[in-house]
Amino acid sequence: MAGPDFTAVFHAEFDFVVASLRRLGVQDRDVQDVAQDVFVSVHKHFASFDAARRLRPWLFGFTRRAASNYRRLARHAEQSSEHEGAQLTPRQTSDRHESSDLVHRALLAMPEKRRVVLMMADLYQFEASEIAEQLNVPLGTVYSRVRRAREEFRALARKGMQTKTVPRKGDLG
Amino acid sequence: MNLPPLDDELEALLGPERAMEEAPEGMREEVLASTLRAVGATPRYNAHDVSNDVDAGANAGRGSWTQGHAYVGVAGLVLGLIVGSLATLSLMDAPGHEDSNSPLGSTPLGSTSPIAPASEDTSSDDSAQASMAPVPQHLEQTPAPEPALRQAPPNEGRHAAAAVDATADAEEHDEVGEEAAARARAAERRLIDAARASLVRGNGAATLRTLTRYDSEFEHAQMREEASALKVRALVLLGRRTEAQHEASRFIDNFPQSPLRGAVEQSVAEVTR
Numbered sequence: 001m002a003g004p005d006f007t008a009v010f011h012a013e014f015d016f017v018v019a020s021l022r023r024l025g026v027q028d029r030d031v032q033d034v035a036q037d038v039f040v041s042v043h044k045h046f047a048s049f050d051a052a053r054r055l056r057p058w059l060f061g062f063t064r065r066a067a068s069n070y071r072r073l074a075r076h077a078e079q080s081s082e083h084e085g086a087q088l089t090p091r092q093t094s095d096r097h098e099s100s101d102l103v104h105r106a107l108l109a110m111p112e113k114r115r116v117v118l119m120m121a122d123l124y125q126f127e128a129s130e131i132a133e134q135l136n137v138p139l140g141t142v143y144s145r146v147r148r149a150r151e152e153f154r155a156l157a158r159k160g161m162q163t164k165t166v167p168r169k170g171d172l173g
Numbered sequence: 174m175n176l177p178p179l180d181d182e183l184e185a186l187l188g189p190e191r192a193m194e195e196a197p198e199g200m201r202e203e204v205l206a207s208t209l210r211a212v213g214a215t216p217r218y219n220a221h222d223v224s225n226d227v228d229a230g231a232n233a234g235r236g237s238w239t240q241g242h243a244y245v246g247v248a249g250l251v252l253g254l255i256v257g258s259l260a261t262l263s264l265m266d267a268p269g270h271e272d273s274n275s276p277l278g279s280t281p282l283g284s285t286s287p288i289a290p291a292s293e294d295t296s297s298d299d300s301a302q303a304s305m306a307p308v309p310q311h312l313e314q315t316p317a318p319e320p321a322l323r324q325a326p327p328n329e330g331r332h333a334a335a336a337v338d339a340t341a342d343a344e345e346h347d348e349v350g351e352e353a354a355a356r357a358r359a360a361e362r363r364l365i366d367a368a369r370a371s372l373v374r375g376n377g378a379a380t381l382r383t384l385t386r387y388d389s390e391f392e393h394a395q396m397r398e399e400a401s402a403l404k405v406r407a408l409v410l411l412g413r414r415t416e417a418q419h420e421a422s423r424f425i426d427n428f429p430q431s432p433l434r435g436a437v438e439q440s441v442a443e444v445t446r
Contacts, residue, residue: 007205010205010208011201011205014196014201014204014205015195015196015201018196018200019195019196029374030374030376031200032200032203032204033376033379035196035200035204036204036207036208036211039204039205039208040208040211040212043208043212044212069378072411072412099186099189100189100190102186103186103187103190121176122179122183122187123187123190123191124191125191127175127176128175128176142176143176146176147177150179150183153183153186153187154182154183157186
C-alpha cells in the first residue's frame, strides 16, 4: 500500500508529469492513462529513490520511458505527426496561449532526442550532470545536444511565428 | 558545471512555459485513486503484459482482481451445483464479478472504458438470485407429499401432477439457464468491445490486458475467435512480431474458416515486412 510519502510526491509532481507527457507527444485523451502508468511504476521503485538527489530528474526518467512506450505504437506516431505542420488552431484567446501553442508545436516538431534534452535543460532546468545521468550520455554530448536543440527550437519557433505553421520533422535538415 | 543560459529570445519563449504545468481538474484525483488501486495488491504477471515496468506495475491490481474473481467463481460453483444444470454459466457470472475493483476502472482504460457500470451487473445478479431462490425451496418441499403418496394408490391425477411439476422444473431451469447464458454472453461482449475500443485508441497494451482478463474469466467463452484476432492485432500494434505470428498461427489452426482470417493474415504480413 502506498505510504504518505508517495502520495505527497504524487500531489507535488502530478502537474509536472502531465505537462511532460504532453510535451513528449502523448495525446490529451491518453494523458490520464499514461500518467497512471508512470505513477504505478514510480510507486514500484519508490523505495529505491535516493533522497539525497533531486526528485524531478528521477521522476522524469519514468515519464520519458512511459511516453516512449506510448509512442512506439504506430497509431500514436501517426497521430502525433498530424500535429506537425498543422495550422495553428484559433483556440488561442490571448498572446499567452498563442505563444504557448507555438512553443508546444515547435517542441513536438523536434526529434525526440533534442526535444527531451531541451525540456530537461531549459524548461525543467536540470543540471548537465543530471541530464547526462538520466540519458546515460557523456557530459560533452549533453552540451552539444542542448546547443543544437536550442537552435533547432529557435528556427522552428521563428518559422511558426512567421507562417503560423510549424514545419514537419526534418524540414530543417 | 552549468549549461550556458538562454538568450533573451529563447527565454521569452520558454520561460513562461515553465509555469504551465496544470493538469485538468479532476484528473489528479482519478489518477491517484486508480494508481493506488493498481499497486495495492499482489501482482499476477502475464508474459504478454510485462513488456516494461509500466505494464508490470499496472498489472499488480489486475492480478489481485483476477484472484478475487476466482474466489467469487468458487462461490458461484457451489451455488451452481445446488441449482443443477446452471452450474457452469452461474459460475462464470458470479454476483458482482463485474464490479468490485474492476481493473478497467483502475487502469489506463479507466474512465473511458466501455465496460458497463457496476450498478447494472449488481442488479442483474440480484434478480438472478431471486429467480433461483424458488428452485431449492421446491426441492425441499418435494419430500413432504411422499407419505400421502405412499398411502394412496397411484392414479392419473398424481402422474399428471408429477408431470406438471417436472415440466415446471425443466421450464424454470431453462428460463434461469437462458438468463445466465444471456448474462454471460453480455459480459463477454462487453469485454470484447472494451478490447476493441482500446485497439481503436491505439492502446495495444490495454487491449492485451483486457484479453488476458477475458481468457481468465470465461472458461467456456463463445467469442474466442474474435478475442484471438484482436490479440494478433494488438501484438502487431505493439511491434511484438514473434508473438503476433505465433498467435496468428494458433488462430488459423483453431479457426481455419473464420471470416476474420484474412484480416489476421494481413495484420501479420504488415509487421513482418
